[in-house]
Amino acid sequence: MRTARRATLRGMGHGIEDVARAAGVSTATVSRALRGLPHVTDATRERVRLAALELGYVATPSARSLATGRTRTIGLLLPWVSHWFFANVVEGAERTLREHDHDALLYTFDVFERGPRRRVETHVLRGRVDGILVVGLPLEPEEIVDLDALVRPLVFVGSGPGDRCTIRVDEQEVSRIAVDHLIGLGHRRIGHVTGHPDDVSPWSAGVLRTRAWRDVMGATGLTADALAYGNFDVGGGRAAAHELLTRHPDVTSVFVTSDEMAMGVIAAARDRGLRVPEDLSVIGVDGHELGEVVALTTVAQDVHAQGVLAARLVLAQIAGEEVPQRVTPQVRLVLRGSTAPPRDR
Incomplete structure (x- = not known):
């Protein structure tokens, strides 16, 4: 009898007022109880839950938004979702x-796809989100001003200006670990494959890692002239390695600013009849799961955890809590089979 009555009531399209009437409380209390907010006793919360279950009531996002003035949605801005780093941040x-x-409301802006750099359209977020995560997107100062105009909590992941809440590894440390590893093995001609030549943002990961590569090489008295751009994907890394090795055939090792491009570099070495690591050592950055399959030495970071933390920080800001301006995740050198002392070709 109870089951039949519940099925009948669910078909009637009951609203929050019906739940409030059945539970003997106000609609505001129903909203707070079902959303898990404080200042509702356990007994009242359970009474509301049972009434909602009996009536088949489920609050819609639009109804919650109208009642609270919040969308309960966070916007994610990033250049790509298909690349490993971005996909893992988004998942976390x-x-x-x-x-x-x-x-999560996802917007991708491939700023280096073709022609002039395309401006990020921040107006698409107006009235639709309670906070914003910017993942690895090299914004111009004017674009950050546009985001500020939305008056929403803002967290950067992977890159970001120094005066905002940002989660990113120490790019100088990343490059130093990688290049020092190659120098320690005896390499003196160390090439470098990085992101995109049009990326000139002073706080871009690719720009900072390339600058640090030059600094470490210069401090050791080594020449840093073997540079190519791979656009942070496997195909780009492969093409970049062919270009680099054609121009600088004496290179014995390559520091690559992402594992995906590093896999492309390994493929290019195979194309050219070079053995890794006997003829060419390769080291990447990230900690890609497939790195173990291709025996890639890398400077690893926990990217999924960065996505988790970014979400927690933006939610904390929405709740009015103080958050740190800079979080620097740890990195570690993972030694595999793609690096070894140089040998004469």
């Missing part, structure tokens, strides 16, 4: 947001 952030009853 989205799962964490979902655990806290928030949705």
